[in-house]
Amino acid sequence: MSDVRESTPGGGGKPLGIDELLERVRTKIDRIGPRQAAAAAADGALLVDIRYAALREKDGVIPGALIIERNELEWRLDPRGSHRAAEAVSHDLQVVVVCNEGYASSLAVESLHRLGLHRATDLIGGFQAWRAAGLPVEG
Template sequence: MSGTGEQPQRPLGIDELLERVRAEYERVEPREAFEAARDGQALLVDIRYAALRARDGLIPGALVVERNELEWRLDPQGSHRAPEATGHDLRAVVICNEGYASSLAAASLHRLGLHRATDLVGGFQAWKAAGLPVSSSP
């Protein structure tokens, strides 16, 4: 014990953590993400790893950023930012395979000040199941 009389904080499980971070922003459904990107109102950001992109294909027009580079590439103040990282007002829709890792990634972007960052409910698999455009991997 630290002698302060405080009880140690109970560790969160991943399900509770997901619930908490998802409560901080509004997630988007595939059709809404498609329309927002088509209308220039959102940047789709695919964080799936290369093997999944090769297996399942790509979302046309999506910025592909490996998850371990996401914060560096989307931080508008960062020296390694992508040209699309134009400001903290950017509405980035993060897409992983099934919509779990993308929630944690969107929460991380919020901590960087990207207050409009969100993620895709169901991830790439929901996008594909909705019949939205997918191109073969290069």
């Protein structure tokens, strides 16, 4: 498990702020843009929308995306988990996590990597970038 404290001389550490944590997490993720995400989905990647219901109702959804709210993500995508989604068939599954603007998704991907889903990534700019790119949206 990664440590969220910075190393400082003398063995102590100070807690990271969210901006530093996000920056650190993103150095380990090969993030993709909206058109890359659409191409990945066309090639069999699983798009996973982790936005909460009110945002999906307000803005719509990406056709074909699997809806798993953030608080259930690890349980539903762990291929060995007792509560896994039918789509969670392998640790080799390519997963593209989509949040609203591309922040929470990066943190979610770090957690998926810890579960062994090494091909998990996230959508830069999230759902809002997908929609701004003119890609399909339902609802």
